[in-house]
Amino acid sequence: xxxxxxxxxxxxxxxxxxxxxxxxxxxxxxxxxxxxxxxxxxxxxxxxxxxxxxxxxxxxxxxxxxxxxxxxxxxxxxxxxxxxxxxxxxxxxxxxxxxxxxxxxxxxxxxxxxxxxxxxxxxxxxxxxxxxxxxxxxxxxxxxxxx
Amino acid sequence: xxxxxxxxxxxxxxxxxxxxxxxxxxxxxxxxxxxxxxxxxxxxxxxxxxxxxxxxxxxxxxxxxxxxxxxxxxxxxxxxxxxxxxxxxxxxxxxxxxxxxxxxxxxxxxxxxxxxxxxxxxxxxxxxxxxxxxxxxxxxxxxxxxxxxxxxxxxxxxxxxxxxxxxxxxxxxxxxxxxxxxxxxxxxxxxxxxxxxxxxxxxxxxxxxxxxxxxxxxxxxxxxxxxxxxxxxxxxxxxxxxxxxxxxxxxxxxxxxxxxxxxxxxxxxxxxxxxxxxxxxxxxxxxxxxxxxxxxxxxxxxxxxxxxxxxxxxxxxxxxxxxxxxxxxxxxxxxxxxxxxxxxxxxxxxxxxxxxxxxxxxxxxxxxxxxxxxxxxxxxxxxxxxxxxxxxxxx
Numbered sequence: 246x247x248x249x250x251x252x253x254x255x256x257x258x259x260x261x262x263x264x265x266x267x268x269x270x271x272x273x274x275x276x277x278x279x280x281x282x283x284x285x286x287x288x289x290x291x292x293x294x295x296x297x298x299x300x301x302x303x304x305x306x307x308x309x310x311x312x313x314x315x316x317x318x319x320x321x322x323x324x325x326x327x328x329x330x331x332x333x334x335x336x337x338x339x340x341x342x343x344x345x346x347x348x349x350x351x352x353x354x355x356x357x358x359x360x361x362x363x364x365x366x367x368x369x370x371x372x373x374x375x376x377x378x379x380x381x382x383x384x385x386x387x388x389x390x391x392x
Numbered sequence: 393x394x395x396x397x398x399x400x401x402x403x404x405x406x407x408x409x410x411x412x413x414x415x416x417x418x419x420x421x422x423x424x425x426x427x428x429x430x431x432x433x434x435x436x437x438x439x440x441x442x443x444x445x446x447x448x449x450x451x452x453x454x455x456x457x458x459x460x461x462x463x464x465x466x467x468x469x470x471x472x473x474x475x476x477x478x479x480x481x482x483x484x485x486x487x488x489x490x491x492x493x494x495x496x497x498x499x500x501x502x503x504x505x506x507x508x509x510x511x512x513x514x515x516x517x518x519x520x521x522x523x524x525x526x527x528x529x530x531x532x533x534x535x536x537x538x539x540x541x542x543x544x545x546x547x548x549x550x551x552x553x554x555x556x557x558x559x560x561x562x563x564x565x566x567x568x569x570x571x572x573x574x575x576x577x578x579x580x581x582x583x584x585x586x587x588x589x590x591x592x593x594x595x596x597x598x599x600x601x602x603x604x605x606x607x608x609x610x611x612x613x614x615x616x617x618x619x620x621x622x623x624x625x626x627x628x629x630x631x632x633x634x635x636x637x638x639x640x641x642x643x644x645x646x647x648x649x650x651x652x653x654x655x656x657x658x659x660x661x662x663x664x665x666x667x668x669x670x671x672x673x674x675x676x677x678x679x680x681x682x683x684x685x686x687x688x689x690x691x692x693x694x695x696x697x698x699x700x701x702x703x704x705x706x707x708x709x710x711x712x713x714x715x716x717x718x719x720x721x722x723x724x725x726x727x728x729x730x731x732x733x734x735x736x737x738x739x740x741x742x743x744x745x746x747x748x749x750x751x752x753x754x755x756x757x758x759x760x761x762x763x764x765x766x767x768x769x770x771x772x773x774x775x776x777x778x779x780x781x782x783x784x785x786x787x
Contacts, residue, residue: 301785336395369394
C-alpha cells in the first residue's frame with residue numbers, strides 16, 4: 246500500500262554506489278559514518294500532509310516572496326492570527342497573512358496596501374505556509390533519482 | 393477546488409464512459425451511478441454540472457495521505473479499498489470524542505471529508521459509517537440499545553456484503569430491514585445464504601467473524617485490461633494495445649516478485665452496441681517456463697492475439713491476464729527446454745530506467761509510439777500533488 250519512494254540513484258551525479266568502501270587501507274571514517282544532510286529534513290516535517298504552491302507574482306515581495314517562489318504548506322500546522330497562509334477567495338488562490346482584529350478577518354499582503362476584509366466572504370483556508378524557497382536561478386529542472 | 397464546492401460535480405469512469413462519482417448536488421439532480429455520459433450532455437449544459445475524468449494518480453496519492461493520517465490513530469489498521477479503512481479502537485476511552493478527533497484531523501490535514509462509524513464488528517461498523525454519513529459524520533454503536541435502534545429501520549439491501557440477489561430474495565420474504573434479517577433463524581440463513589450470509593448474520597448480532605486483515609495474501613491472478621478510447625478492428629492497433637497491457641502486466645508481476653505459468657488473452661466487442669456483430673474470443677496459453685519479463689510476455693500475448701483475432705469485428709477491449717502465479721524465487725526449470733534468462737536482465741534495466749526517468753521512457757517498439765487506442769480523458773484535472781508542473785499558482 247505504501248508508495249514506493251526508493252528511486253534509483255542518480256548515477257551521473259553519484260557514480261559510486263558506496264564511496265566509503267575502499268580496497269586498500271581501511272577508511273578511518275568508516276565507524277563514524279552518518280547520514281548526510283538533506284534539505285527535505287528541514288523543509289518537510291510531515292510529508293503526507295505537505296503540499297506545494299508557487300507564487301505567480303510579486304504581491305508578497307515585502308516578505309521575500311517573488312514570482313516563482315516555491316511555497317511549502319503543511320496542513321497539519323495550526324493557522325493562527327498572523328500566520329502566512331494559502332487560501333482560496335471566491336475561486337482565486339492567494340498567498341497572504343491572516344489577521345484577526347475585533348471579530349473581523351483580514352488578508353494582508355504588503356505594508357503599502359491596506360488589508361482586505363474577508364469577514365463573511367466565501368474563503369477557504371488551505372493551510373499554513375511553513376517555508377518559502379526563492380530560486381536564484383531560472384532553471385526549472387527537476388532532478389530525477391534518489392534523494 | 394473550492395469554487396466547485398456548491399456545484400453539482402460528477403466524475404466519469406475510464407474512457408469518460410459513465411458516472412462513477414457524484415457530489416451531493418449532483419445526486420440531488422437525480423444522476424444515478426453508472427449513467428452513461430452521453431445521456432447527460434444536455435443536462436450538463438443546462439444545470440452547469442462540473443465534469444471530470446477519473447484521475448487515479450491524484451486520487452491514489454490523496455488516498456495514501458488519508459490512510460496514513462488514519463493509521464496514526466490506531467496500532468491496527470486495515471486499508472480496505474481506495475476510500476475505506478478499518479481501525480481497531482479496542483481500549484480507547486471515550487470513543488465518541490476520539491472518533492470526532494479522527495474525523496477532524498483527516499479533514500484538516502487532507503481536505504477530504506470522511507465519516508467515521510464504530511461498532512463491535514466490521515459489518516456493524518460499516519452500517520454505523522453509513523448512518524454517520526447521513527448525520528454529523530460520526531456514529532458510535534456501542535450498546536445493544538443503540539444497535540437495535542439502528543438496525544430497526546436500516547434497509548437490508550444496504551447491509552455490507554448482502555448482494556443484489558440475496559437482497560431481492562430477502563425482500564420477497566418481507567425481510568426488508570437489517571433487524572428482520574438478524575431475527576431470521578440461523579438454520580434458514582445457513583441453508584439459503586451460504587457461509588458468507590451466516591457470517592454477516594453473526595456480525596449483525598455483535599459477534600465478530602470478519603477479522604482485521606493486516607497482511608496481504610499472495611495474489612493468485614493478475615489482469616490488465618482497459619477499454620480503448622474508440623472501437624477498433626485494426627490488427628496493428630490491437631497488437632500495440634496488447635503489447636502495452638502485457639508490458640504493464642509484466643511490470644506488475646515483477647513489482648510483486650511473481651512469475652506466471654499461464655497467460656490468457658481475450659478480445660471483447662462492445663456488448664451495448666446491439667447494431668454490431670459481437671465476439672469475445674479468448675485463449676489461454678501454458679508457458680514453457682514461468683516468466684515475468686516484458687519481451688517474453690509480450691511475445692506470448694501477441695501469439696495469443698494472432699490466434700484469436702477475427703476480421704469484421706469492432707473490438708472495444710483487450711484483456712491480458714496471468715493465472716498460476718508463483719514467487720519469483722521458486723521458479724522451476726523446464727526439464728525439456730532450456731531457458732535463457734537474458735530477457736530478465738533486460739527487464740531489470742527497463743524497470744530501472746523507467747523508475748528513474750518516468751513511466752514509459754523505454755519500451756518495446758511493439759507497444760507503439762502514438763497510442764491511438766488510448767483512454768479518453770477529456771476532462772482531466774491537473775496532477776496537483778504528483779507533478780511540479782501542475783502545482784497551484786497563487787497570487
